[in-house]
Amino acid sequence: MDKIKKLTIKDIATKANVSTATVSRYLNGQLNQMSEKTAVKLKKIIKETAYVRNSAAVQLAKQKSNLVAVIASNIDEYFSSEYFKGIVSLLSAQNYIGVLFDSNSDIAVESALLESVYNQDFAGLILQPLSTEPHLIDKFTNNDTPVVLIDRDIGNGEISTVTTNNFQVTKFAMASFLDEGFNKVTIITEPVNRISTRIERIAGVRSVFDHVQLIEVDTDHLDLSELSDEIDINNPKNLLFVLKERLLIQLLANTDLLNEPTSRQRITGFVDTNIPRYLAPKYKFIQQSPYLMGATAAEILMRQFSEQHTADIKQIVIPSRFE
Amino acid sequence: MDKIKKLTIKDIATKANVSTATVSRYLNGQLNQMSEKTAVKLKKIIKETAYVRNSAAVQLAKQKSNLVAVIASNIDEYFSSEYFKGIVSLLSAQNYIGVLFDSNSDIAVESALLESVYNQDFAGLILQPLSTEPHLIDKFTNNDTPVVLIDRDIGNGEISTVTTNNFQVTKFAMASFLDEGFNKVTIITEPVNRISTRIERIAGVRSVFDHVQLIEVDTDHLDLSELSDEIDINNPKNLLFVLKERLLIQLLANTDLLNEPTSRQRITGFVDTNIPRYLAPKYKFIQQSPYLMGATAAEILMRQFSEQHTADIKQIVIPSRFE
DNA sequence: TTGTACGCGTTATCAG
DNA sequence: CTGATAACGCGTACAA
Numbered sequence: 238m239d240k241i242k243k244l245t246i247k248d249i250a251t252k253a254n255v256s257t258a259t260v261s262r263y264l265n266g267q268l269n270q271m272s273e274k275t276a277v278k279l280k281k282i283i284k285e286t287a288y289v290r291n292s293a294a295v296q297l298a299k300q301k302s303n304l305v306a307v308i309a310s311n312i313d314e315y316f317s318s319e320y321f322k323g324i325v326s327l328l329s330a331q332n333y334i335g336v337l338f339d340s341n342s343d344i345a346v347e348s349a350l351l352e353s354v355y356n357q358d359f360a361g362l363i364l365q366p367l368s369t370e371p372h373l374i375d376k377f378t379n380n381d382t383p384v385v386l387i388d389r390d391i392g393n394g395e396i397s398t399v400t401t402n403n404f405q406v407t408k409f410a411m412a413s414f415l416d417e418g419f420n421k422v423t424i425i426t427e428p429v430n431r432i433s434t435r436i437e438r439i440a441g442v443r444s445v446f447d448h449v450q451l452i453e454v455d456t457d458h459l460d461l462s463e464l465s466d467e468i469d470i471n472n473p474k475n476l477l478f479v480l481k482e483r484l485l486i487q488l489l490a491n492t493d494l495l496n497e498p499t500s501r502q503r504i505t506g507f508v509d510t511n512i513p514r515y516l517a518p519k520y521k522f523i524q525q526s527p528y529l530m531g532a533t534a535a536e537i538l539m540r541q542f543s544e545q546h547t548a549d550i551k552q553i554v555i556p557s558r559f560e
Numbered sequence: 561m562d563k564i565k566k567l568t569i570k571d572i573a574t575k576a577n578v579s580t581a582t583v584s585r586y587l588n589g590q591l592n593q594m595s596e597k598t599a600v601k602l603k604k605i606i607k608e609t610a611y612v613r614n615s616a617a618v619q620l621a622k623q624k625s626n627l628v629a630v631i632a633s634n635i636d637e638y639f640s641s642e643y644f645k646g647i648v649s650l651l652s653a654q655n656y657i658g659v660l661f662d663s664n665s666d667i668a669v670e671s672a673l674l675e676s677v678y679n680q681d682f683a684g685l686i687l688q689p690l691s692t693e694p695h696l697i698d699k700f701t702n703n704d705t706p707v708v709l710i711d712r713d714i715g716n717g718e719i720s721t722v723t724t725n726n727f728q729v730t731k732f733a734m735a736s737f738l739d740e741g742f743n744k745v746t747i748i749t750e751p752v753n754r755i756s757t758r759i760e761r762i763a764g765v766r767s768v769f770d771h772v773q774l775i776e777v778d779t780d781h782l783d784l785s786e787l788s789d790e791i792d793i794n795n796p797k798n799l800l801f802v803l804k805e806r807l808l809i810q811l812l813a814n815t816d817l818l819n820e821p822t823s824r825q826r827i828t829g830f831v832d833t834n835i836p837r838y839l840a841p842k843y844k845f846i847q848q849s850p851y852l853m854g855a856t857a858a859e860i861l862m863r864q865f866s867e868q869h870t871a872d873i874k875q876i877v878i879p880s881r882f883e
Numbered sequence: 884t885t886g887t888a889c890g891c892g893t894t895a896t897c898a899g
Numbered sequence: 900c901t902g903a904t905a906a907c908g909c910g911t912a913c914a915a
Binding site: 257294296 | 910
């Protein structure tokens with residue numbers, strides 16, 4: 238039951254008959270600054286002793302942690318956990334740790350989290366933004382802390398961003414439905430606010446259809462009967478386009494649209510999981526690639542760690558599929 | 561665009577005309593060790609300057625971080641994100657940070673994560689275990705790092721654990737179905753292995769029904785037609801009991817059980833979200849309280865932070881509801 | 884190529 | 900009640 242005394246860089250230095258500075262150089266990959274003999278010796282000893290650096294000390298000396306903050310707008314959603322997985326898989330390969338925070342779709346929470354993250358010297362930040370206030374992020378960039386936005390844009394071109402082709406893929410899908418004879422689209426979404434994904438998707442619909450109805454609902458307090466009153470359900474040329482999977486599932490499960498005599502697909506939307514396909518195997522939906530989006534965001538972030546003056550801002554688009 | 565120089569404890573001490581030691585005491589809440597006057601003065605200055613401690617320095621000095629590792633067996637599941645939320649809500653109130661890791665249902669990954677977490681001096685660990693090897697956890701307890709298990713037990717009574725009443729609630733639900741005239745149960749689950757939740761649920765079924773069929777499937781590669789061949793689907797007295805929500809949804813969406821002429825509920829299971837209820841509004845399912853489980857685990861963990869020799873091991877049970 | 888000495892911000896100890 | 904000072908473990912000028 239004894240506490241295991243952890244080795245320090247000093248112990249390693251002593252064992253190897255070199256100075257701590259040399260060990261430190263080895264640990265930081267500055268192998269060209271020492272004889273090959275020394276490097277080999279250190280490699281052996283470190284392996285044998287299973288020595289690991291004390292990350293607190295590293296952090297204190299370097300004035301940066303190995304923590305990357307990831308602020309999701311809602312971690313309940315499959316989309317979030319999936320892109321978080323993508324982020325973590327890349328980060329951990331470079332010994333960074335992804336820390337997941339949840340702004341819970343609440344701008345005040347987001348603001349508090351950003352403040353807290355800022356104060357903790359995180360090495361970087363990946364943010365799925367709620368607000369469009371760039372000044373919240375300026376603190377980080379002024380502090381040389383790289384920031385990457387994911388999923389949503391905030392409209393200033395200063396920050397690297399990973400999104401999907403919301404407008405294009407929506408337009409593509411809508412064009413397909415137009416061909417099938419639809420003449421009206423009812424969009425069902427959570428409140429649009431200034432959320433770029435929703436704005437772009439709606440624009441995608443409007444670029445194809447003239448007759449567009451927009452219904453904003455609250456997922457947690459959805460009144461289906463109230464909703465169906467608003468929808469022109471008996472018009473077979475009215476397409477339902479649902480921007481959020483949970484809403485889509487609820488509608489698929491509770492309307493008769495699935496068992497239409499015409500058996501024509503009259504409802505579609507953005508999906509994250511396979512569940513909508515269980516419910517309607519022959520329907521086509523728009524599917525994103527959250528894992529890839531996360532991995533990409535992490536990659537961009539880490540590139541900014543190494544490059545000195547993070548000159549090139551990148552707007553990366555990971556396309557979605559309509560299928 | 562200037563870098564903002566962060567204040568140090570030294571700066572505060574100078575401004576207040578006291579020593580750094582005094583400031584440190586104030587920061588640690590040792591208010592009885594100083595005059596009220598000093599305390600008031602410090603409070604004012606710290607508020608005005610918006611000073612925050614450098615957590616790396618704290619960590620180095622205390623030899624413990626403010627990070628709590630949370631290792632989930634699969635973060636894709638709603639159950640995980642929900643209990644993680646519960647954990648975070650309690651931790652953050654005490655300035656601890658929850659770090660989410662995903663063992664991805666892979667014992668090798670779990671083992672590697674534990675090793676990595678151990679080396680990073682996390683303040684504590686909340687683990688949803690895959691393996692039942694206690695020696696993986698001994699390292700932590702030997703090191704005075706508190707550990708709490710969540711959802712699943714590993715069978716040695718040495719570690720605090722938060723679970724639900726898998727056996728009891730299953731038994732209760734089964735008794736209700738027995739009353740309705742069922743005489744056989746088909747359990748559909750992912751491979752049982754040594755996972756305590758699954759074992760207990762199966763035992764709950766067996767405590768009520770004599771005729772029990774067990775089918776182990778792989779969620780990601782589920783062949784529905786193959787499955788229905790195995791099930792005695794035409795026997796109206798055969799109940800389907802599904803241990804995993806994703807499987808349950810898939811079955812609900814793809815079988816005709818929902819539209820039985822008898823309109824009797826012939827399928828049930830454990831659920832995490834409302835989705836199964838969308839599909840079958842009148843059915844009864846077993847619902848856990850993951851958020852509460854997480855909050856409870858965090859509370860136990862934090863109690864172990866303060867108490868010296870974490871004497872009392874607790875086995876907490878958060879009951880599930882059949883409704 | 885290698886070593887020394889100091890800085891990083893905080894806490895703990897011991898002396899007043 | 901308060902202060903001085905030695906750790907804590909590592910990175911990095913600067914020196915050799």
